[in-house]
Amino acid sequence: QKEVEQNSGPLSVPEGAIASLNCTYSDRGSQSFFWYRQYSGKSPELIMSIYSNGDKEDGRFTAQLNKASQYVSLLIRDSQPSDSATYLCAVSGPTFGRGTSLIVHP
Amino acid sequence: SAVISQKPSRDICQRGTSLTIQCQVDSQVTMMFWYRQQPGQSLTLIATANQGSEATYESGFVIDKFPISRPNLTFSTLTVSNMSPEDSSIYLCSVMVGVGYGYTFGSGTRLTVV
Numbered sequence: 720q721k722e723v724e725q726n727s728g729p730l731s732v733p734e735g736a737i738a739s740l741n742c743t744y745s746d747r748g749s750q751s752f753f754w755y756r757q758y759s760g761k762s763p764e765l766i767m768s769i770y771s772n773g774d775k776e777d778g779r780f781t782a783q784l785n786k787a788s789q790y791v792s793l794l795i796r797d798s799q800p801s802d803s804a805t806y807l808c809a810v811s812g813p814t815f816g817r818g819t820s821l822i823v824h825p
Numbered sequence: 826s827a828v829i830s831q832k833p834s835r836d837i838c839q840r841g842t843s844l845t846i847q848c849q850v851d852s853q854v855t856m857m858f859w860y861r862q863q864p865g866q867s868l869t870l871i872a873t874a875n876q877g878s879e880a881t882y883e884s885g886f887v888i889d890k891f892p893i894s895r896p897n898l899t900f901s902t903l904t905v906s907n908m909s910p911e912d913s914s915i916y917l918c919s920v921m922v923g924v925g926y927g928y929t930f931g932s933g934t935r936l937t938v939v
Contacts, residue, residue, distance in 0.1 A: 732845070735826070741890050749932035753927045753928070755927075758827075760932075761932075762917055762930040762932055762933045763868070763917075763933065764930075765826075765928065765929070765932050768926075768927050781913075807867060807868070809928070812870075813858065813870070813921075813928055815867045815868040816867060817866065817867040
């Protein structure tokens, strides 16, 4: 049974800070990794995908992958109140984690 | 990425009845995925629908309860049969159109069974 683990939070950060979201996965053979953002009452939307070890940056978002540790993370720089949402980690399969609730307070 | 039209967006149904949810994709895709998301929970995969073959169901989900049709490469339906209040949830369809695009979701169907 493939598993994707995330801390459910909530993670609360002040506006302008860096938010760090983490995810671990059980299937060592996984090749594709995704971060989704889900606002309350809405469907998930893809914000980052990563396939190889290291960092991938897109605007204020950086995804980090460490396959040896089976660990994926998402950093959000200069966090804004509009970033307040649930962030879902997903692994090829597709298998989703339970999500981490992020609250960015002014 | 693909655009998915999912309907209905919400419905309130009587227990014992059935509801069919439709998803239309604006491009041809090999696989379509159906998920359930209960309040405060993550996405649970119900089944994977391939065109021209039987859907593949995940553990805990059976065809009699959640029959799926996939008549062509742009359309699929999920039926929730003989509903009970425990079936109240959000149902989402999803597709992957290619490597690097991740999974795109429909807008979801919010089902309430009374």
